[in-house]
Amino acid sequence: MVRQVVRGLSCYPVPGSQPYLLGLAQFAGEPLAVLDLHALIAGSLPGAAHRATVILGRGDEGAKRVLGLAVDEAVAVTSLACEECDQESGSLVAASTEVDGDPVKVLDPSVLFSDEWNPGVGGSDG
Amino acid sequence: MAEIRETRVVRGLLGPLLLLVVVLVAGGLLEAASDLPREDWFVRAFLVIGLLAMVGYVMLVHLPQRRTARDLRELKEQYTRQCGAIESTLTEMQQGDLVNALTPVDALREDMRRAVQAATRALAALIQQIQSSSVDVSTAAGTVQKVSSELASASSQQAAAVVEITATMEELARTAGQIATNAANQANLAARSEKAGDAGAASVASAVSGVDAVREHMDAVAARADTLGSRSREIYRILDLITEIAQETHILALNAAIEASAAGEHGERFSVVAEEVRRLAERSRESVDSVRVHLDEFAGSIRGVVVATEEGSKAAGQVLEQSRSAQEAITQQREALAETAQAAREISLATQEQRTASDQVVLTLKEVSGVIQRIADGLVRYTGAAERLDQLALSIQLLTQSFRIESQHSLKHQLYGWTQRLSDYAGNLEAVEGVLQEILQESPYLELIYLVDLSGSMIAFVVNRELVGERELPGSLAVGQAYADRPWFQAVARDQRSAVTPIYDSLMTGDPCFTIAVAMHNNDGEMVGTLGVDVNVRNWTRI
Numbered sequence: 001m002v003r004q005v006v007r008g009l010s011c012y013p014v015p016g017s018q019p020y021l022l023g024l025a026q027f028a029g030e031p032l033a034v035l036d037l038h039a040l041i042a043g044s045l046p047g048a049a050h051r052a053t054v055i056l057g058r059g060d061e062g063a064k065r066v067l068g069l070a071v072d073e074a075v076a077v078t079s080l081a082c083e084e085c086d087q088e089s090g091s092l093v094a095a096s097t098e099v100d101g102d103p104v105k106v107l108d109p110s111v112l113f114s115d116e117w118n119p120g121v122g123g124s125d126g
Numbered sequence: 127m128a129e130i131r132e133t134r135v136v137r138g139l140l141g142p143l144l145l146l147v148v149v150l151v152a153g154g155l156l157e158a159a160s161d162l163p164r165e166d167w168f169v170r171a172f173l174v175i176g177l178l179a180m181v182g183y184v185m186l187v188h189l190p191q192r193r194t195a196r197d198l199r200e201l202k203e204q205y206t207r208q209c210g211a212i213e214s215t216l217t218e219m220q221q222g223d224l225v226n227a228l229t230p231v232d233a234l235r236e237d238m239r240r241a242v243q244a245a246t247r248a249l250a251a252l253i254q255q256i257q258s259s260s261v262d263v264s265t266a267a268g269t270v271q272k273v274s275s276e277l278a279s280a281s282s283q284q285a286a287a288v289v290e291i292t293a294t295m296e297e298l299a300r301t302a303g304q305i306a307t308n309a310a311n312q313a314n315l316a317a318r319s320e321k322a323g324d325a326g327a328a329s330v331a332s333a334v335s336g337v338d339a340v341r342e343h344m345d346a347v348a349a350r351a352d353t354l355g356s357r358s359r360e361i362y363r364i365l366d367l368i369t370e371i372a373q374e375t376h377i378l379a380l381n382a383a384i385e386a387s388a389a390g391e392h393g394e395r396f397s398v399v400a401e402e403v404r405r406l407a408e409r410s411r412e413s414v415d416s417v418r419v420h421l422d423e424f425a426g427s428i429r430g431v432v433v434a435t436e437e438g439s440k441a442a443g444q445v446l447e448q449s450r451s452a453q454e455a456i457t458q459q460r461e462a463l464a465e466t467a468q469a470a471r472e473i474s475l476a477t478q479e480q481r482t483a484s485d486q487v488v489l490t491l492k493e494v495s496g497v498i499q500r501i502a503d504g505l506v507r508y509t510g511a512a513e514r515l516d517q518l519a520l521s522i523q524l525l526t527q528s529f530r531i532e533s534q535h536s537l538k539h540q541l542y543g544w545t546q547r548l549s550d551y552a553g554n555l556e557a558v559e560g561v562l563q564e565i566l567q568e569s570p571y572l573e574l575i576y577l578v579d580l581s582g583s584m585i586a587f588v589v590n591r592e593l594v595g596e597r598e599l600p601g602s603l604a605v606g607q608a609y610a611d612r613p614w615f616q617a618v619a620r621d622q623r624s625a626v627t628p629i630y631d632s633l634m635t636g637d638p639c640f641t642i643a644v645a646m647h648n649n650d651g652e653m654v655g656t657l658g659v660d661v662n663v664r665n666w667t668r669i
Contacts, residue, residue, distance in 0.1 A: 005380040007373070052377065074376075076404065077383035077397075 001109060003066060004055040005074045009034060019043075022070055027055065034068035035112065040092060041105075056109045067112055080106060140187055148179045207233050215242055221623050222529040224250045225539060250531040257526035257535055264519035271512035274505045281502035285495055292491040299484035302477045309474035316467035323460035330453040337449055341442035348435035351428055358425040365414050365421065372410040379404030520629060520663060524640060528626045537661065538624050540569070541644040545657050548577070548646065552654070555586060562588040571665035573632055573639055574603070577646075578656045580619070582610025585655065593662055594634045614643040615656055621645075622653045629663060638663040 011023030011034045020039035025032045034053060050070035057066040078099060094108030211233035218227035224246055231242045382400035386393030530538035544565050551557035562575050566588050573594060576587035584607045589599060609615050617625035624644040632639040643658035 002384055004384065005377050007377060051373075074380050077380050077387060077400075079387055 001057060002054055002077075003057040005077075006053050006055060008050045008070065009053045009068060011070075022050075025053070025068055027066070027068065030066075032066060032068045034070050037069050037071050040069075056112065058110070058113050065113060067109075069112075140190075144179065144182055144186060148175055148182075151175065151178075208235065208238065212242070215246070219246070219249070221621065222538070223623065224253070224529055224531050225542070226530075250529070250533075253526050253529045253531055254533050254535065256522060257533075260519045260522035260526060261535075264516050264523065267512045267516035267519055271509055271516060274508045274512055278502050278505035278509060281498050281505055285498040285502060288491055288495040288498060292488055292495065295484050295488045295491060299481045299488065302481040302484055306474045306477035306481065309470045309477060313467045313470035313474060316463050316470055320460055320463040320467060323456055323463055327453060327456045327460060330449060330456055334446060334449040334453060337442055337446045341439055341446060344435050344439040344442055348432060348439060351431040351435055354428045355425070355432060358421060358428055361421055362418075362425075365418050369411060369414045369418075372407045372414060375407035375410070376404055379407055520638070523666075524626055524629065527640075527642065530624065537642045537659070538626075538644060541624070541642060541657055541659065545644060545646045548657065549648065552648065559586050559588060562586060566590050569659075571662050572659050573634055573662050574660040576658050578609050578615060578658065580653065580655060582608050582612070582615050582619075584609060589634070593665065597634060600633045614641050614658060618643050618645050618656045619653075622647075632660065632662065635662065 006027070009025035009027060009032070011025045013023040014021060017023075020036050022034045022036050025034050032055075036050070049072060052071050052074040054069040054071055054074060055066055056069055080097060080099075092107055092111045093105050094111070095106040097104055097106060211230040214230035215227045218224070218229075227246050228243055231239045231246075234242060379400045382403065383397050386397030386400055389396065527537050530536055530542065532539060534540065544561075547561055547565075548558055551561060558577060562577070566572055566575055570590065570592060573590050574587060577585040579585050584603075584605050586605065587603065589603075614625040614627050622645045624642065627641040629638045629640045631637070639660050639662050641658055641660050643656050645653045646655045646657055648654050
């Protein structure tokens, strides 16, 4: 679940890592793996400006299992009812819906914490 | 003659003197012998005295008289011979033949012969000198005539040139007057321009001051614009700060919404507040963006103002520099105009003096033209005089040619020599024509040489084709034609000597020429014909 939104964190690249892994950042005194949303959704997009980092965490493990998701901008926080979404189980993009008339893709953060998850390169568009 | 006359007087007085002596002696004896018987004494005395008288007479009178008579006859014969020789000499001289005039002088006495020879030779030398001088005079007269004619022509051309120069000088004088007027006008114009230049210099100085003030204002505007630029940068920093605050607020609102969502129903009201805060942050960011856009425009304008003021200041500086250059140029122009006005005044004065000088030159040229015209008239008269002198020299030449002297320039002498050459070929007409041809080649000044018999009929003739050229010969020039009516033939036939005609125009060449004819004699001295030549005067005098 979304734990927090912070300004874009400074990342330190990890050699030999996947392209969607921007690197490791320091958050609340702990190392934090930061993933690139663009790379996850639409593949690599060099030069993208990450002005915000969304801190994601597994709800049952408290603050110990967290991930950073680098985004261009965090626009708003809204709650969606599941019946309003087109469900896609097993993928990062779990559903798609509309908010104020704009199409919105709904991600399933739990996929990111799954051990079997492998997005591959050029996964589904979002 | 005086000696003979003296001898005859002495001998005429000798007889009476002897009788007087006899009478005086007889009287003396009679007086001394008065004591003797008168008859014996008388007879003896008479006989003695008579005998003495007879002897004395024979010895003193008769014999001298006989010698005197013989001497007188010899003197008479000698006188007759000398008179004949002198007559012959004078006759030859009368005929102008100074060569044959020396032939009879051998009969004269030595001193007379020498005197006559000396007189004849002196006369021949004089004639030759006159002949040579006449040729020189003719040549000189021809040269003078040619030169004077050329000078007259040149003088006429010179007079025409002087007239043209006079007209040109008059035009030059008029032009100088116009130049003087124009120079005066230019001087006035330059003076006015100098005053205008003073006003222009003042205006430019005022403009320089104005441009300098404008530049100072522009510098002040640039400084203000620079200050505005600094203020704009401060505003940018403030906007950045506001933007950052808005972003932080936005993030805080997002996190508050997240927390409100996590709080469930208890957080709904808080989520509304968080949303309002987020919207407020959004509007703040939008306002900041709008302000930033306006500030960008404002900063752009400020930069434009700065650039414009810098360019304006730079342009003002350039205008100021150019204005100062213009001021300096106007100053120099004003000085140049002053110098131009001075130069124009000097030009005006100089051209006025030039006009005066030109007028004087025109007057002088008119006088020169008159002088040249008089010189041309004088040269024309001089040419006429030279022509008359040439004619006179030719007349003298003809007069000298009427004499025969031992000279190659004596045509008569030449003709007598040619008659001697022709006499060797008498009867051989072809040989005679050959000799005539040779003579013509030796004497290129001859147009024609011909031989006429005693009846006046042409025997042979040869034409000098180098002089005559290919002109057609007159019909009267032919073998067998009669020339008995020609004056030269009649003169030669009458005197059996020679003749010279006056100058006439040749029918063959048109040049002036004259004819000389001499009588030809055989070995017996009988006249057998006439040899004549037509002499071309121009070629003769040239030779």
